Amino acid sequence: MxxxxxxxxxxxxxxxxxxxxxxxxxxxxxxxxxxxxxxxxxxxxxxxxxxxxxxxxxxxxxxxxxxxxxxxxxxxxxxxxxxxxxxxxxxxxxxxxxxxxxxxxxxxxxxxxxxxxxxxxxxxxxxxxxxxxxxxxxxxxxxxxxxxxxxxxxxxxxxxxxxxxxxxxxxxxxxxxxxxxxxxxxxxxxxxxxxxxxxxxxxxxxxxxxxxxPTSYIAKTKQTPNVDESALFFSADIASARGDEEVVVEAYDGATKIGDWKTKHGVETKLSLPGISLWSPDHPKLYDLRVKLMRSGKVVDEVKSYFAMRKISMQKDDKGIQRMLLNNKFVFHYGPLDQGWWPDGLHTAPSDEALKFDIEKTKEMGFNMIRKHIKVEPARWYRYCDSIGILVWQDMPSGDLGGNAWDMHPGKISSGQHDKDRSADSEKMYRKEWRSIMDALHNFPSIVIWVPFNEAWGQFKTKEITDWTMKYDPSRLVNSASGGNFAYVGHILDLHNYPDAAMPDPGLFGKDFVLALGEFGGLGLPVEGHTWQQKDNWGYQSFKNGEELKKRYAGLVKDLHKLIPRGLSAAVYTQTTDVEIETNGLMTYDRKIIKIPVDELHEMHQVLYTY
The missing domain is CATH 2.60.120.260 (Galactose-binding domain-like)
Known part of the structure; x- marks a missing residue:
């Protein structure tokens, strides 16, 4: 109703x-x-x-x-x-x-x-x-x-x-x-x-x-921060290189140059940056890069870029439970499942302002993370996460669904025997696009987690895909199968549970894996005049008015808070906005109504970051 x-x-x-x-x-x-x-x-x-x-x-x-x-x-x-x-x-x-x-x-x-x-x-x-x-x-x-x-x-x-x-x-x-x-x-x-x-x-x-x-030009850069060494590892690929080029890299803090280095095409170079500030949601500090392609002392091509110094890692706490660390300190990750759909543009935000709006509101609500759910956004979306200060868990878009069982629930894990047997063409499509996505997004410091699979949707060769992902980008953690069939691989054990807050058993899994609640909540509230269709909208649990919704949500946050001392490192609430007939968003699909006041959400969430 x-x-x-x-x-x-x-x-x-x-x-x-x-x-x-x-x-x-x-x-x-x-x-x-x-x-x-x-x-x-x-x-x-x-x-x-x-x-x-x-x-x-x-x-x-x-x-x-x-x-x-x-x-x-x-x-x-x-x-x-x-x-x-x-x-x-x-x-x-x-x-x-x-x-x-x-x-x-x-x-x-x-x-x-x-x-x-x-x-x-x-x-x-x-x-x-x-x-x-x-x-x-x-x-x-x-x-x-x-x-x-x-x-x-x-x-x-x-x-x-x-x-x-x-x-x-x-x-x-x-x-x-x-x-x-x-x-x-x-x-x-x-x-x-x-x-x-x-x-x-x-x-x-x-x-x-x-x-x-130019005829020879800078085609790509790759920059990977190393907080422990106070350094940025940098390389540049030059298209139509002749072999006599030199790459000059300059780093800036605002208008102040903080370092410059020389390197060659395709050679990884360590840029030492002692005393540099670290990036976090509370301090999203970015530094600028200027990259010049030089030949015979002249600038052939020049591009601008940016970077941040941040580290994502895992380490056991004093109870022997693996914790997820940001810059070597435990920070609880809490954010919404963000699907990035729009009622008028579908996959495409109607404007750049709209693209930024969802991220700004998420931050104002007191979240420090977004799980970008089985979609990839335009590069500018990640730029806003970098500058606003939002941790990003990036999903691989799923495909080739069906044909394998989903055997994941609290206290039980799968040995991987439920993996789908995908065709050679299907597997090739997945591997090619996953690698391309990781390449395209590598330089965005806000991305801290790669998620190859969601809920056994097309999940295949879990160990092989996860091991490859970890090796291809060791600078991030890998959540092999969010809510899917867990196969004792990757860094994170991720449970989905609706609507209540829950967690994997720390006694069984906490010594080896970071424990996460990859999806929960889904509290629904259809708002007249702001729904995709007039009736038959739904949420995992539906409410009649905003006060009922707020009370139930506040209870979920309190329950979530109790799980953090037991070993929970992260949680993802479903979801940022309504999407088509789903009305379980914190905002309506048209973004015209926020269902719980932003300042009240922000105040509720602060208790999650005080452990």
């Missing part, structure tokens, strides 16, 4: 007036205030790559493109287009201006004519995609320049050689996405949305952009 909620028990988030962009947002579902003010000609205009910033010589290609949906067998570039679509919003979303679904036996094509002026063409021209779900082929001026598979990792193509004389160029993109008909990583998408499964996301859903770079 839905009831109107009074100002006494709700905090209303302020509304923006609509901007008059009528006709560009489709559908009858609820919308966010940012979606209501969207300029379809200029969505997401911000520089999209904060860890490798080469500003000034780039061009944002978001906005109106043409689209058509045709039979999957059609390989020729279409000559007819159905209409306009707003990039970077998936075709199923309201903000795309289309709101159509695409069947498994269909493909989605995009087309746009762009101008590439001479300032972008002094060296090479790169075409970048933040994310496209799932398989795409890219054509420039009718020439096929490449293919990419993977719905959550960024990719790019060098299009220099296919550009025509003059400024006008044509880009065409073909996308095919089997959603839950295929074994690829997909997260919560399903063709028949219901329960905890949501609307499909097909096509371009992150920023598309052009970049002009």
């Amino acid at each position: 839905k009831m109107k909620m009074t100002a006494f028990c709700l905090m209303m988030v302020s509304f923006f007036s609509t901007s008059g962009q009528e006709g560009n947002v489709v559908g009858h579902k609820i919308k966010t205030r940012w979606g209501e003010t969207l300029d379809p000609l200029r969505p997401h205009q911000e520089y999209p790559r904060p860890q490798l910033e080469r500003k000034g010589n780039w061009k944002n290609l978001n906005g109106k493109w043409r689209y058509t949906v045709v039979d999957q067998d059609q390989k020729e570039i279409p000559t007819h287009w159905d209409g306009d679509i707003v990039v970077p919003f998936a075709i199923e979303s309201a903000l795309s201006g289309v709101g159509k679904t695409v069947a498994t036996n269909q493909s989605l094509w995009y087309q746009r004519e762009i101008s590439v002026d001479n300032s972008l063409r002094k060296g090479k021209v790169l075409l970048h995609f933040g994310a496209v779900d799932w398989s795409c082929d890219v054509y420039v001026n009718k020439q096929h320049i490449g293919q990419h598979e993977g719905g959550f990792d960024p990719f790019s193509f060098d299009i220099t050689d296919v550009l025509k004389k003059g400024e006008r160029q044509e880009i065409v993109v073909r996308v095919w996405d089997p959603t839950d008909d295929g074994p690829q990583p997909r997260g919560k998408q399903i063709r028949n949305p219901h329960g905890i499964w949501y609307t499909p996301v097909t096509g371009i859903w992150q920023t598309v952009w052009l970049e002009g770079v």
Whole structure:
């Protein structure tokens, strides 16, 4: 039953007036205030790559493109287009201006004519995609320049050689996405949305952009902090290196240079930084980097980046129980399950301000962590976590579900015999995208935990995948299977329990693994006028008003607090916002109402950090 909620028990988030962009947002579902003010000609205009910033010589290609949906067998570039679509919003979303679904036996094509002026063409021209779900082929001026598979990792193509004389160029993109008909990583998408499964996301859903770079250029940097050695380990990859280049790295605290070093292409270098401040949620200190590619004493290319000094580790306490340490001190991790869905943009936040809003509110509520649940966000989302001060547990998006048992509950663990037997193609898709995701996100210091599997959803070769993840990035902890079939691997034993707070048995598991409550809560409250559908909404436990919800939530926090002395190191509450028919969010799906006042949540949570 839905009831109107009074100002006494709700905090209303302020509304923006609509901007008059009528006709560009489709559908009858609820919308966010940012979606209501969207300029379809200029969505997401911000520089999209904060860890490798080469500003000034780039061009944002978001906005109106043409689209058509045709039979999957059609390989020729279409000559007819159905209409306009707003990039970077998936075709199923309201903000795309289309709101159509695409069947498994269909493909989605995009087309746009762009101008590439001479300032972008002094060296090479790169075409970048933040994310496209799932398989795409890219054509420039009718020439096929490449293919990419993977719905959550960024990719790019060098299009220099296919550009025509003059400024006008044509880009065409073909996308095919089997959603839950295929074994690829997909997260919560399903063709028949219901329960905890949501609307499909097909096509371009992150920023598309052009970049002009020198013939030899800095393609990637990798920076890994080492708190115990007061050092940052740094390397840079140079595209089209000739062998006579030198890389100069400068570190800054604001405008003050705190060190400079010289290195070579692909060589890891130790940057000693004695006395440097450590990053934490209470002190999210970031330092800037300037990286220069030099040849014969001249700057060939230059990029900006940043880093933070932080350490995540585990160690036994005086009771012999493993604790999760931040910078060698125990810090209890508490945060919401954050799925990153939007009623008008689906996987894509309606604006950069909206993207930041969820993180800001999470911090204001007194959380110090977010579990990013089976989704990967745009790079700017992680940049905000870095600067605002939020620890991130990063899930791998799940796929190829079904076919294996889920045998996880308090006090019992599995030996791994319930792993799914995935096909060679399915396994290849998983491994390729997981590695790409880890590579793309490595430099963001807020990410402290990798989570390869969730609740046995497609869980396979658990020990092998976990061991590989630990070896590939030893600077972070690995939670092998959040709430899934635990196979005595990784650093963390993670239990899911709804709605009450619970924990794995410290006597059985605490000496070997950090103990975590990976999901709990799920307290539901549908708010009239702010739900995805008019009826049949649900939570794991539902309430009639905000006061009842607040009282029950406060009880959960008290129960959680009692578990920390017994050995619990972390907990994840479900969830940040309502999502489609799930109404167990701390905020409504449209982000217009916060169900428990922010200041009261903040005060409740402080007791969790005093152990």
